[in-house]
Amino acid sequence: MNQSIATVMVQVVRLCGLVALGTGALSWFAYNSPLLVHVVFGGLLVSALCILAFQSRSSAGKQTVLAVAVAIVIPLLGLLELKPFLGEFRWALQWLHPAAGIGGMGLAEVLAKRIRLG
Numbered sequence: 001m002n003q004s005i006a007t008v009m010v011q012v013v014r015l016c017g018l019v020a021l022g023t024g025a026l027s028w029f030a031y032n033s034p035l036l037v038h039v040v041f042g043g044l045l046v047s048a049l050c051i052l053a054f055q056s057r058s059s060a061g062k063q064t065v066l067a068v069a070v071a072i073v074i075p076l077l078g079l080l081e082l083k084p085f086l087g088e089f090r091w092a093l094q095w096l097h098p099a100a101g102i103g104g105m106g107l108a109e110v111l112a113k114r115i116r117l118g
């Protein structure tokens with residue numbers, strides 16, 4: 001049961017990661033991409049990552065903690081980008097936010113493998 005939930009969650013992370021990267025990149029290059037779609041798929045990715053972290057709490061200690069931290073940091077960095085006071089620091093967030101997203105996708109793969117191995 002745990003294994004099949006992990007398999008579904010990692011597929012959710014893969015699919016939502018691709019959509020979040022695509023819609024994020026579109027808005028980066030100033031095309032008109034709906035931010036709501038990006039946030040919904042990003043939110044689904046983060047939720048699936050949290051479920052994987054919960055499932056792997058006994059088999060992957062450090063990675064589990066890291067996954068929870070990344071799941072918190074991804075939306076924080078994204079939403080912070082919308083704040084006008086950032087000025088010249090905005091470019092750093094524009095790199096850090098997708099980097100955290102891709103890191104989260106990698107962690108999901110690691111956690112799912114740990115869960116499958118038991």
Ligand code: HEM
Pocket residue numbers: 017018020021023024025027028035038039041042043044045046074075076078079081082093094095097098101102105
């Ligand atoms: C709940 C989760 C997420 C929230 C709330 C969120 C929010 C945001 C926001 C507000 C922006 C700025 C858009 C703009 O300036 O027009 C953004 C941009 C972007 N996001 Fe996300 N995002 C989330 C998840 C993700 C994930 C999981 C990925 C990658 C796998 C990702 C990749 C990107 C990229 C590539 C950009 C464009 C570059 C940039 O401005 O950083 N986001 N996101």
